Amino acid sequence: MPQPHEQVPATDVALIALGGNEPSPTGAPLDTLRAALGEIAMAIGPITGKSRMFGTPCFPAGAGPDYVNAAVAVATRLPAAEILRRLHEIEQNHGRARLQRWGMRTLDLDLLALGGAVLPDRATYEDWRALPADLQQMRAPDALVLPHPRLQDRAFVLVPLADVAADWVHPVLGQSVAAMLAALPAADRDAVVPLD
Numbered sequence: 001m002p003q004p005h006e007q008v009p010a011t012d013v014a015l016i017a018l019g020g021n022e023p024s025p026t027g028a029p030l031d032t033l034r035a036a037l038g039e040i041a042m043a044i045g046p047i048t049g050k051s052r053m054f055g056t057p058c059f060p061a062g063a064g065p066d067y068v069n070a071a072v073a074v075a076t077r078l079p080a081a082e083i084l085r086r087l088h089e090i091e092q093n094h095g096r097a098r099l100q101r102w103g104m105r106t107l108d109l110d111l112l113a114l115g116g117a118v119l120p121d122r123a124t125y126e127d128w129r130a131l132p133a134d135l136q137q138m139r140a141p142d143a144l145v146l147p148h149p150r151l152q153d154r155a156f157v158l159v160p161l162a163d164v165a166a167d168w169v170h171p172v173l174g175q176s177v178a179a180m181l182a183a184l185p186a187a188d189r190d191a192v193v194p195l196d
Contacts (some may be wrong), residue, residue: 006068011045013074015047015073015110015161016110017109017160018070018071019163022064022097030195032054032106036094037070043086047072049163049165050071052070054159054162055066055192055195056069056193057191067156070114071112071164072107072164073164076113080114087107087109087159091105091106094106096108110147111148113146116169118147119143119146120145128145152183153184155181155189156192159189160192162178166178167178
């Protein structure tokens with residue numbers, strides 16, 4: 001228990017995207033994501049919202065089998081870097097190998113946002129958000145960038161996220177998840193289909 005002079009970190013809400021399109025030691029992607037939910041709750045904090053599971057076309061097109069995607073909201077006192085470290089451990093537990101950016105994977109856990117944090121700073125965030133499409137697949141940031149610089153562009157992220165955090169407002173764009181989702185082409189939204 002903290003002593004009276006110690007400061008206890010405030011609870012924040014972490015928004016996490018889950019995805020996978022290859023079997024893991026746990027089983028098929030749907031089984032892997034379900035198992036990962038329990039591990040997230042143990043490692044990060046209590047899950048306060050959980051989306052349905054969705055089937056989504058592989059991104060980028062032609063890169064492999066279609067994905068299973070979901071999203072969760074988690075109450076946590078952990079800093080962003082520690083959340084990311086723990087998410088990477090969970091991925092490794094399910095056979096994730098980081099061989100290719102945007103390649104096939106057994107489990108992908110992305111920290112999308114932590115409350116209203118913009119990390120590492122606004123300028124770096126803006127640089128990554130504005131990165132041209134042809135460079136996005138080739139470059140990865142060397143520091144955690146929050147909110148995830150592509151979340152507003154991806155139906156496979158926003159459709160599940162709308163199940164758990166439709167009212168969350170992007171701290172840079174000033175738009176809610178629901179508004180960002182509505183701004184995407186209908187064909188993108190319709191391609192993300194519930195599995196349960």
